[in-house]
Amino acid sequence: MAPQNPVIFVLGPPGAGKSTLSARLTEKFPVQHISAGDLIRRIVKNSTAQVKAGTITSMLSKQELIHAKVLVPILKNELEDSESREQGRRVILVDGFPRRLAQQREFEEKVTEPILVLFFNCPKEIAKQRYLTRKLEGREADDEAKFEKRYDKYLQDNTDLVREYRERGLLLEVDTSKGASESWERLCYSLEKDIKWMNVIHS
Numbered sequence: 001m002a003p004q005n006p007v008i009f010v011l012g013p014p015g016a017g018k019s020t021l022s023a024r025l026t027e028k029f030p031v032q033h034i035s036a037g038d039l040i041r042r043i044v045k046n047s048t049a050q051v052k053a054g055t056i057t058s059m060l061s062k063q064e065l066i067h068a069k070v071l072v073p074i075l076k077n078e079l080e081d082s083e084s085r086e087q088g089r090r091v092i093l094v095d096g097f098p099r100r101l102a103q104q105r106e107f108e109e110k111v112t113e114p115i116l117v118l119f120f121n122c123p124k125e126i127a128k129q130r131y132l133t134r135k136l137e138g139r140e141a142d143d144e145a146k147f148e149k150r151y152d153k154y155l156q157d158n159t160d161l162v163r164e165y166r167e168r169g170l171l172l173e174v175d176t177s178k179g180a181s182e183s184w185e186r187l188c189y190s191l192e193k194d195i196k197w198m199n200v201i202h203s
Contacts, residue, residue, distance in 0.1 A: 005032070005083055006200050007112055009165075010095035011158060012120030014150045015127030015134070017176045018095040021120065021187055025093060028188075029201055032082050032089045036097035039078055040066060068106035071097075076111045091200055093118075100157040101164070116196045117165040118187075120176040124151060172197075 008031075010018045022033045079092055098104040108114075122130075131147045165171040174190050176183040191197045 005079075005090055005092050006115040007079070007092050007094060009097060009114045009117045010093055010120065011098075011117060011161060012176065013122060013124070013127045013154045013158070014147060015129070015131035016120040016122040017130070017180070017183055018120055020180070021176065021184060022093045022095045024184055025187075026089075029091070030089045031091040031093055031201075032086050033093045033095065034075070034078055034082060035095050036071070036075065039074065040071075043074065068103040071103060072106045072110055075107065079111070090203070098161060099153075101160050104161060104164070114165075114170060115200060116172060116194070117170045119162055119165075119171055119173045120187075121173055122176045126177050127151070170196075 010022055012018050019033075019035050019038075022035070025031050026033045075094065075097065079094075082092060098107060128144070128147050128151070132144060162171060172190055172194050174183075174187050176186070178186070
């Protein structure tokens with residue numbers, strides 16, 4: 001069963017503000033927020049499904065991207081659960097997903113297509129500074145080497161995703177290189193000019 005609420009993906013490099021700005025959107029608009037990274041860490045830490053948790057842990061230990069056929073069913077279940085928990089919130093933001101075309105295609109085939117894709121664009125050095133100074137639960141081991149590896153993977157995989165969603169007319173690019181307040185203002189301004197966003201928020 002596909003989720004009834006429309007889905008919006010939030011893309012961008014590590015440190016671009018995906019989770020922070022998505023969380024702020026939930027305070028202003030009737031939207032839900034699911035962080036793919038937080039969801040994976042929660043499963044590894046608490047899951048009673050030992051096979052699934054073990055598979056994910058093995059991939060993470062090898063610094064591999066979670067396979068689409070493993071991650072998509074997890075996200076699908078989370079989307080369905082969130083709809084029952086947070087009734088009245090008409091849109092679901094999924095940040096940090098998809099990371100590559102295989103994940104995007106599996107999700108759209110098995111779950112649903114996004115109505116909009118937010119691309120938070122932030123230069124590497126600014127994203128790196130944020131990444132190294134943020135304090136997130138479960139991410140205490142983040143360091144410069146991990147950033148460089150994650151950023152290289154982001155560049156390798158994200159270009160094709162951005163190109164495809166731009167060609168499909170779904171991409172909304174937002175410059176998040178400034179401070180938190182200015183990035184938030186730019187995001188709100190861009191959303192107010194986007195017909196797809198305005199239609200679903202005010203439907």
